[in-house]
Amino acid sequence: MPTTTDSRLTRLRDRRTALVDRRRAITNGADARGDVYLSDAEAREFTRVCEQIAQMDDRLDELEAEARHAAPTEGAEIARRARYSVNEGRTYERGNGSSFFQDLARVSVNMDGDGAARERLQRHAQDVAEAVERRDLDRTDGNGGYAVPPLWAMSQFVELARAGRAYANLCERLPLPAGTDSINIPKVSSGTATGAQTADNAPVEEQDLEDDFVTAPVRTIAGQQDVAIQLLDQSPVSFDQVIFRDLVADYATKLDLQVISGSGSSGQVTGIRSTSDIVTIAAATATVASLYAKIADAVQRVHTGRFMPPTVIVMHPRRWAWFLAALDSNDRPLIVPNAGNPQNAIATLGVVGAEQVVGQMHGLPVVTDPNMPTSLGTGTNEDVIHVVRASDLLLYESGIRSRAMPEVGSGTLTVRLQVYGYLAFTAGRYPKSVVEIGGAGLAAPTF
Incomplete structure (x- = not known):
């Protein structure tokens, strides 16, 4: 039992x-x-x-x-017997009348009636064990480690971390029209005029309207990866999905960078920072108090130049963290969570997040974007802050298209996985809708 x-x-x-x-x-x-x-x-x-x-x-x-x-195990019993024979001679010493091969044969064919042959074999095993070098096994490869294979958690595949497209998502997003390589938007460059009539039947004020246009060329963002068909066939994960997801993630990053800093040449759109006539405010010193005042100045400049209110403040996450770290003379934080009903705070903290609305300042939502430049200025690690009326920024996009082309490398069983898409962007309709603080770069924040 x-x-x-x-x-x-x-x-x-x-x-x-x-x-x-x-x-x-x-x-x-x-x-x-x-x-x-x-x-x-x-x-x-x-x-x-x-x-x-x-x-x-x-x-x-x-x-x-x-x-x-x-x-007790059989091994323990063998050890017990060995303790009583420790002072005896070796079991199969020359001339003692015992034969290893004879005992082995008797045990093998079940002719060991009294068990003496089996006992001698067990004693011989103990003799040999004491005579040889002993080594403890561990998990080192070659010393027992190959018996403990690594476990690959394929379902927890770690993708490359990439910044998203927080700034681009703030723009007025429109579908890209088909059949064109440039979008031209008419613009009134000089308007009409009215005035007080000096007297009855006196001439009425007249000024001719003049127009111009804003152009947004269509540009392409694309990427590809050549991969052996064996990897796609034999991998336990859907490796083509891993590649396509990474390409699409990088596409979003590159599109956001184009919207922010596109040069307007070499196949790039003219990004916000490269648009002529946007407003810039110098900020030689970067203290919390001075930047708070500069942001207030930027807000009024949008009101004054665009005659409409700004809608958002955009900055790098490290600059927002620098604001959060600011303390008053009594070591109290200047920016506190809005859930605490703060009083006299320069800003409020909404959520601890990334690439989204994280708080408020001067009544405007603050959005952080890791793609905001941090390599400006003489120190080459300086950043900027934007106060923007985002609805004045137009971003035309096609859908992201993907292709798998086995023909390209068919002679070597290579498949090319590719994504591409088209965009057109302009901040030139109302450049006064954008105010950049620290055009030459704000001193890098310290903590």
């Missing part, structure tokens, strides 16, 4: 096997859908099952230790 410990071991092992099958079913479900990642619910279930298996393993170790103490 099995002992109580044996029965409990059997039940625990059966439960552990069921948990392992459940964990495998979760990952198989994601693979069947072609997903590299588990869903949120699957990830929670996967973590819960893994924790239960770990707890089960700890309990199994305890019960197996109890079983070993309750029933």
Whole structure:
């Protein structure tokens, strides 16, 4: 009859096997859908099952230790016998009448009636074990480590972190018209005039309207990756999806950089910072007090030049963190969460986030974008702040298109994966809608 410990071991092992099958079913479900990642619910279930298996393993170790103490192993009995023969000569010494091969043959064909041959073989094994060099095995490769293979968590594939397109998403976004390589927008450059009539029947004020146009050339953003077809066929993850996701993520970063800093040449759009006639405010010293005043100045300049209010303040995350770190003379923070109903704060903290609205300053939402330049000025690590009426910025976009072209490298079983898209952008309709603080660069923040 099995002992109580044996029965409990059997039940625990059966439960552990069921948990392992459940964990495998979760990952198989994601693979069947072609997903590299588990869903949120699957990830929670996967973590819960893994924790239960770990707890089960700890309990199994305890019960197996109890079983070993309750029933001495055959190895323990051999060691016991060896202790009593430690002073004896070697079992198969020359001339003592014992033969290793004869005893081995007797045991092999079950002719060892009294067990003496088996006992001599066991004693010989003890003699040899004491004579040879002993080495402890560990997880070092070549010293037992190859028996412990690494586990590749393919469902937790780590993608490259990339900045998004926070500034571009603030613009007025429109579909890119087909069949053109340039979008021209008419613009009134000099308007009409009115005036008080000096007397009845006196001439009425007249001034001819003059027009011009703003042009936004259509540009292309594209990227590709050549990959061996064996990688696509044999990889346990959908590697083409990994590549396409990374290409699309970089596409978003590059489009945002074009909107902010495109040079207008070499296939680039004319970005906001390269647009002529945007307003710039110098900021030689970058203290919290001085920048707070400069931002107020920028707000009024949009009102004065555009005759409409600005809608957003855009800055690099490190500049916003610098504001958050500011303290008053009593070491109290100047920017505090708006949930605390602050008084006399220069700004309020909305959320701890990235590439989104993170707070308010001068009544305007503050958006952080890691693509805002930080390599300006004589120190080459200086940044700028923008106060903008974002609806005046026009961004025309096509959809992102993807292609897989096996013909390009068919002679070497190579497939080319490619993404591309078209855009046109202009900030030239109302350049006075953009005010840049620190055009030559704000001194890099310190903490």
